[in-house]
Amino acid sequence: MNDANVYAVKTLTKKEYFAPGHRSCLGCGEALAVRLVHKALGRNVITASATGCMEIVSSPFPLTSWEIPWIHVAFENAAAVAGGIEAALKVLQRKGKISDKKVSVVAMAGDGGTVDIGLQALSGAMERGHKFLYVCYDNEAYMNTGVQRSSATPFGAHTTTSPAGTVVPGQVTWKKNMPEIAVAHKIPYVATATPSYPLDLVNKIKKGIAADGPAYVHILSVCPTGWGIASEETIKFGRLAVQTGFFPLYEVENGKYKITVDFEELMPLEQYLLPQRRFRHLAEDTLGYIRGRVAEQWEELQKRSAE
Amino acid sequence: MVVFKKGKGGEKVLEIRFHGRGGQGAVTSAELFAQAAIMEGKYAQAFPSFGPERRGAPVVAFCRIDDRPIFLRTEINEPDIVMVLDPSLLSVVDVTAGLKDDGILIINSEKEPHHFMLERLEQAATINATQIALDILKRPITNTVLLGALARISAVVKMESIIDAIEQRFDAKNAARNVQALQKAFAETLILSKNDCKPESLNSFQKYIAAASTTREGAPKADSEYLWNELQPGCVVTDAGNAKSFRTGDWRSFLPVLNKERCIRCGVCWVFCPDMAYRQDQEGYYLVDLDYCKGCGICAQECPVGAIQMEMEKEADAV
Structure with missing residues (x-):
């Protein structure tokens, strides 16, 4: 626990825009991320949500956990719908048909809805330059349907469609670097965050929604059910992912990199990986490969943020 | 038989x-x-x-x-x-x-x-x-x-x-x-x-x-009770945040218990709760709402002074 979190979390608003009574699993990191994101966004926001865990748990008819206007759309088009909402607001305000109060437009999706199925719509919306925020809640597999691999599943992770055996060590491809893909679109703001660092997350969301153009925030959302950890360890594993360099927290503002939670020295990767059921089969050679790539990724990031 | x-x-x-x-x-x-x-x-x-x-x-x-x-x-x-x-x-x-x-x-x-x-x-x-x-x-x-x-x-x-x-x-x-x-x-x-x-x-x-019930007062009727002509176009739900009437506290098998003497009222339990179950009382303590707490144990794990303990839920007494 870092001290800033202990003494400063009280500065966050007491108001909740994501109501209790939602049906996520015990200790759901994604529900916590949604809650903190919407604390940062406040009241004047319209959210378009792709299919996924958060859609299922927050809106079983006739109940809804949403205190703000929220629309569920198909798996692939959350970004396109958000883009449409943004364009409609712009036109209606220009024509004087609605008040010119500032309304934020947000698209949300899980890793499947972002890096696999929704990538085309997201790329299009970022390219067209809609002024909106896209939040990816990345729990590193299709958890809603029972843990199938996505292209955001990390190398070596066991899922039902990338089972670990004697020959294959689970997922055989490296996690797709979605924040870099967003950076490549030259959008004004890209960041990574995790609810284990709540103030960092809230600041990034606020920066993202204030940016002049598309913004992308990639949030690591720990999934106790899919990762095979105890429900109380959600926050701990989010923190370990950052402290070991497995999921570095950084932001890219108009092309300028900055590591927001920096360490002189990273913690050993085993402390993050081996206690998780999805990684417990990892042999030393696979671990060595992961260690190498994580170190390389961390160095690259250090270099870029020093520029 | x-x-x-x-x-x-x-x-x-x-x-x-x-x-x-x-x-x-x-x-x-x-x-x-x-x-x-x-x-x-x-x-x-x-x-x-x-x-x-x-x-x-x-x-x-x-x-x-x-x-x-x-x-x-x-x-x-x-x-x-x-x-x-x-x-x-x-x-x-x-x-x-x-x-x-x-x-x-x-x-x-x-x-x-x-x-x-x-x-x-x-x-x-x-x-x-x-x-x-x-x-x-x-x-x-x-x-x-x-x-x-x-x-x-x-x-x-x-x-x-x-x-x-x-x-x-x-x-x-x-x-x-x-x-x-x-x-x-x-x-x-x-x-x-x-x-x-x-x-x-x-x-x-x-x-x-x-x-026996999973809902609080003010809950809408069950989905199967709706007639087609009672539905809004697109099944829009206009009653924002009405999931509050659904008690997820029933899922709990462990219960967080606060030791007020150790509590420093920092709010870490509140900020890390995925189920929005914590509310601050007038003295500044954060208290858990048992209608929503699913008993995940994050608050007990993250409390910087160890003021929260998870205790096993008892079988309902009323039977």
Whole structure:
């Protein structure tokens, strides 16, 4: 626990825009991320949500956990719908048909809805330059349907469609670097965050929604059910992912990199990986490969943020 | 003792409903029983109800057994037997809903069966499956244990077939332990027939069932109660945040308890709660709302001064 979190979390608003009574699993990191994101966004926001865990748990008819206007759309088009909402607001305000109060437009999706199925719509919306925020809640597999691999599943992770055996060590491809893909679109703001660092997350969301153009925030959302950890360890594993360099927290503002939670020295990767059921089969050679790539990724990031 | 019942077309059919919590293995239970029936040359189905519920939430699974091929594909609304894997469900779900008048109720409980007897039922049975599971399996997973009670009560499937089904499903070590738990449950199940039940204890369970509910006041009616012309276009829900009327606190098996003397009122428990269960009181302490707390334990784990302890929930007292 870092001290800033202990003494400063009280500065966050007491108001909740994501109501209790939602049906996520015990200790759901994604529900916590949604809650903190919407604390940062406040009241004047319209959210378009792709299919996924958060859609299922927050809106079983006739109940809804949403205190703000929220629309569920198909798996692939959350970004396109958000883009449409943004364009409609712009036109209606220009024509004087609605008040010119500032309304934020947000698209949300899980890793499947972002890096696999929704990538085309997201790329299009970022390219067209809609002024909106896209939040990816990345729990590193299709958890809603029972843990199938996505292209955001990390190398070596066991899922039902990338089972670990004697020959294959689970997922055989490296996690797709979605924040870099967003950076490549030259959008004004890209960041990574995790609810284990709540103030960092809230600041990034606020920066993202204030940016002049598309913004992308990639949030690591720990999934106790899919990762095979105890429900109380959600926050701990989010923190370990950052402290070991497995999921570095950084932001890219108009092309300028900055590591927001920096360490002189990273913690050993085993402390993050081996206690998780999805990684417990990892042999030393696979671990060595992961260690190498994580170190390389961390160095690259250090270099870029020093520029 | 239940044997097959004659259905409308003269066919014999037995329908069982399993009540459990997500992750407790109600579906496995139903599947093992169906598998055992199939091994004996009968026809059987096992399937869960589909909903948005997750780990810890109340769920149901079904098992249908017949002498002839089964063409029905519907959920079981009028079961012959109801099995309850977790006694804490009794205050949440009306487990006897739709149970046939001469049906049987089997409950995992340390109490005796007369606590659960209803006038309209044939038999009630209890088995302290949680204890057996903790003793033998070292985990409070009661699904295979309860099959022992089911085998004792229904003559439809032989014990040997259930053992075969378990041995096919689990590896040798787990199968051996599960079979041991199954046999212990078979021996220890307490069965009470209506005729042997004292009249004064009949129906004490009735008022308990009537109070079972997962919602708070102000909840909208269930989705199945809506007529087509009552729906908004696009099924829009205009009552923002009405999920507050749904009590997820029923999923809890551990309860956070605050030690106010150690508490520094920092709010870390509040900020890390995925279920928005913490509220600040006037003195500045953060208190948990038990209607929503699912008992994940994040607050106890993250509290910087160790002021929160997780304690095991007790079986509902009212029964």
